[in-house]
Amino acid sequence: MAEAHDRPPEQFKLRMRRYDPESGQAPYWDEHTVELEPHRSVLEAVLQAKDRFDGSIGIRCSCRQAICGSCGVRVNGEPALACHTHLDAAKAGAREGVIEIEPMGNMPVIKDLIVDMDAVHWKKIQRVTPWLLAKQPVPEREYLVSKEAMVDVTQTMACIQCGACVSDCLAMEVDPGFIGPAALAKAYRFVGDPRDDQQFERLNDLAQDPQGIFDCTHCFKCVEACPKDVNPMGQIMRLRRIATGDHHIVDKNNGERHEQAITGLVRNYGLLHEAELIPRSYGGNSWFAKFTPAAGKELLSSLPVVIKGVLRGKVSPRIAIFGHKIPAQDLKAVQSIYDKIEGRPERYELNLYVSGEDEDATSASTGAEGSVSQ
Amino acid sequence: MKVAYWPGCVSRGFTPELHGSMAKVAPLLDIELVELDRACCTGAGVIAEHNQELADTLNARTFALAQQVDGAQLMMNICSTCQGAQSECQERLDANAEYRAHVNSTLAGEGLSYDKDPAHPLTNKNFLWLLVEEIGLDRVRSLVKRPLTNLKVGPFYGCYIVRPRDRLGIDAERPRDHYLEQVIDALGGTVIEYAGMRKCCGFPIITMHKEASLKQAGRHLGDAVDADADCLVTPCPLCHLNLDLQQPLAEGVVGRELKMPVLHLPQLVGLALGVEPKELGLSRHVVRPTSVIDWSTSVVASSAAA
Numbered sequence: 001m002a003e004a005h006d007r008p009p010e011q012f013k014l015r016m017r018r019y020d021p022e023s024g025q026a027p028y029w030d031e032h033t034v035e036l037e038p039h040r041s042v043l044e045a046v047l048q049a050k051d052r053f054d055g056s057i058g059i060r061c062s063c064r065q066a067i068c069g070s071c072g073v074r075v076n077g078e079p080a081l082a083c084h085t086h087l088d089a090a091k092a093g094a095r096e097g098v099i100e101i102e103p104m105g106n107m108p109v110i111k112d113l114i115v116d117m118d119a120v121h122w123k124k125i126q127r128v129t130p131w132l133l134a135k136q137p138v139p140e141r142e143y144l145v146s147k148e149a150m151v152d153v154t155q156t157m158a159c160i161q162c163g164a165c166v167s168d169c170l171a172m173e174v175d176p177g178f179i180g181p182a183a184l185a186k187a188y189r190f191v192g193d194p195r196d197d198q199q200f201e202r203l204n205d206l207a208q209d210p211q212g213i214f215d216c217t218h219c220f221k222c223v224e225a226c227p228k229d230v231n232p233m234g235q236i237m238r239l240r241r242i243a244t245g246d247h248h249i250v251d252k253n254n255g256e257r258h259e260q261a262i263t264g265l266v267r268n269y270g271l272l273h274e275a276e277l278i279p280r281s282y283g284g285n286s287w288f289a290k291f292t293p294a295a296g297k298e299l300l301s302s303l304p305v306v307i308k309g310v311l312r313g314k315v316s317p318r319i320a321i322f323g324h325k326i327p328a329q330d331l332k333a334v335q336s337i338y339d340k341i342e343g344r345p346e347r348y349e350l351n352l353y354v355s356g357e358d359e360d361a362t363s364a365s366t367g368a369e370g371s372v373s374q
Numbered sequence: 375m376k377v378a379y380w381p382g383c384v385s386r387g388f389t390p391e392l393h394g395s396m397a398k399v400a401p402l403l404d405i406e407l408v409e410l411d412r413a414c415c416t417g418a419g420v421i422a423e424h425n426q427e428l429a430d431t432l433n434a435r436t437f438a439l440a441q442q443v444d445g446a447q448l449m450m451n452i453c454s455t456c457q458g459a460q461s462e463c464q465e466r467l468d469a470n471a472e473y474r475a476h477v478n479s480t481l482a483g484e485g486l487s488y489d490k491d492p493a494h495p496l497t498n499k500n501f502l503w504l505l506v507e508e509i510g511l512d513r514v515r516s517l518v519k520r521p522l523t524n525l526k527v528g529p530f531y532g533c534y535i536v537r538p539r540d541r542l543g544i545d546a547e548r549p550r551d552h553y554l555e556q557v558i559d560a561l562g563g564t565v566i567e568y569a570g571m572r573k574c575c576g577f578p579i580i581t582m583h584k585e586a587s588l589k590q591a592g593r594h595l596g597d598a599v600d601a602d603a604d605c606l607v608t609p610c611p612l613c614h615l616n617l618d619l620q621q622p623l624a625e626g627v628v629g630r631e632l633k634m635p636v637l638h639l640p641q642l643v644g645l646a647l648g649v650e651p652k653e654l655g656l657s658r659h660v661v662r663p664t665s666v667i668d669w670s671t672s673v674v675a676s677s678a679a680a
Contacts, residue, residue, distance in 0.1 A: 092546065170533075170573050170574045170590065171574075171579070171586060173573075173590075174576075174586045174589040174590050174593065175583065175586040175589075178586075210583065214579070214582045214583070215579065215582065215583050215586065216579075217574045217576060217578050217579050217586075217587070217590070218419055218533070218574075218578040218579075219533040219537070219573070219574035220458075220533055220534075220537035220538050221533075221537065221574075223537065223538050224537045224538050224539065237419075237422070237423045240423050241423060241424065241425070241426075244424070245424065245425065253582050253583065254581045254582050255582055257581075258420070258581045258582060259420055259423060259424050260424075262417070262418065262420040262421065262424075263417075263420065263421055263424045263425075263428075266414060266415045266417065266421065266432075270414040270415065271383040271386070271387070271414065271415050272383035272384065272387065272415050272418070273387070274383070274384065274387045274388045274615075275388075277581070278581060281581035281582075282581065302623075304622065305619060305620065305622060305623060305660070308622070308660050309388070309619055309660060312657070312658050312659065312660060313657070313658045314388065314389070314390070314391070314619070314658045314659065314660065315387075315388050315390075316390070319387055319388075319390075323387070324383075324386055324387055326411065326412060326413070326414055327411070327412060330412040330413075330414070331414075333435070333483075333484045334414045334432065334435075336483060337428070337431050337432060337435065337480055337481075338428065340480055341425060341427050341428045341431060341480065342425070342428065344427075347425055347426070347427065348426075348427045348476070349426050349427065350426065350427075350430075350466050350469075350470060350473045352465075352466060352469055352470075355469075355470060355473075356469075357469040357470070358469060358470055358471055
């Protein structure tokens, strides 16, 4: 970007979404052309338009250096911090060279680019008990915790509460009650903290809530939206993993059963046996699951779809009943991988946030003799 | 070109027309498919959610099998979800030599090893990426026998193939999140843009929150109807399950008639390359692709490329 600093001011065209709910008028688009050096931010461009052309443009901002989280907006349809988006980059991603700036989604607009964070984001944060419930007795001096555990939770502590992930959460788009990425990342901050006393209670609460951890649709929108690499979806997956793997929480939303069903079917067949997925997700990880009331009810409601699929030749009756398998020898190999890994006393997890990547990208080990203790 | 071909589970189970149409289209594009029939499911992100090491090891096994295919230029998949799940595992395996050695020690019993050889890195590409980057749009254009003239096609990517951008290698030079539009255009069709084209089909939560799942599918299909699309095209069979197989139920949830045909990517390519709709398994969809079939019968196939 060194070159960008040397470049003279250029003209940038902005197209801003304007809306004042109190006016009774519909939202509309407003265009202004500003003049700034290309390395300056979208926020500076909006502020220049406000200064020079229209003082009524509404935007919230404070620090202007991507740390206060106030200026979350959508730039060219994607969530971003206005102060953290360079004008040249924004222009490169713009349709016909016009930078489009809108308020964030999933939250009501107060005015123009300002959304009501209290109504959505902060309510959800409060929902997850965002403070430490310390183990008792509290030690006289400090708690001793491992460095890894602390580095691990710093990833979620990096959240600046800008709401970018909430703005574009696709589960929340259809289910506004979903606790959502920011709050669930915050939940991990305490679930992952060795000093917290309520890991099971927190996870049980979030697993049993129909709009909790199992309502996440795994779309990576929040991962992409976050300006601070918090990886909210990754944290949600870890909440699920600890809930089901460590605490064996069986939730009423089929979350644990669904996970067991897929993991179990791949173990038994090597491939996904789709017809077994629904009964097992509702009734438990067994061939007999289909005879449980929960699975029976669901299967009955899916019957028209299934019949249609079979009639169209989409699903052959053989595949629907028996599924498909990989060759016996390979299935045995897959199962021995399962046995070995599931038999470990503790899950082995590589966290790239903690470990980082190898500097030496060339060190390819063939690995056959590189035995690591189990 | 020869590729180590990972078809995935669903393309051989509940969407057999996908695997079938890929087999029909491959020779027309000079792709030799060497099927990785010994490999297992990628876990679709769920096995990784259950146990990361398990998912990484199962996929490392698949990569090792792909590396054994003699003369294969790369590994190819036909499923957005497989692409995303495998890319995630490969990212961890490639990032850390110690971890890779640990995973390979589990595979050693079978005599397999995933090798990160900088001279021959394992490249895993979805058919969509392969079409644009290896075969090239000009070549695709030159092979078109029945241009999709006047066919209005809406792209539906599937989350796993467009996010996260870094992991999937999407940038200004390789705008992989715009390849479907480029391919539709190269085949002579009209691209229909609509709000849901890069959103989630809802499939991952179909057993956990059915209403929210079907609402997602229904809403995107409805957006495509409103944008006047004749059909959608997707590189993901799991999206196809929610968008096609479940479409009658999605109609109920969003309270409107949709009747939106959804094609697999190889089917759309096959149509333009002159393969008959029936051979591509178009009659096997739950939502009959009437608009597409009508279009194909009204177009006189010509040998002259567009």
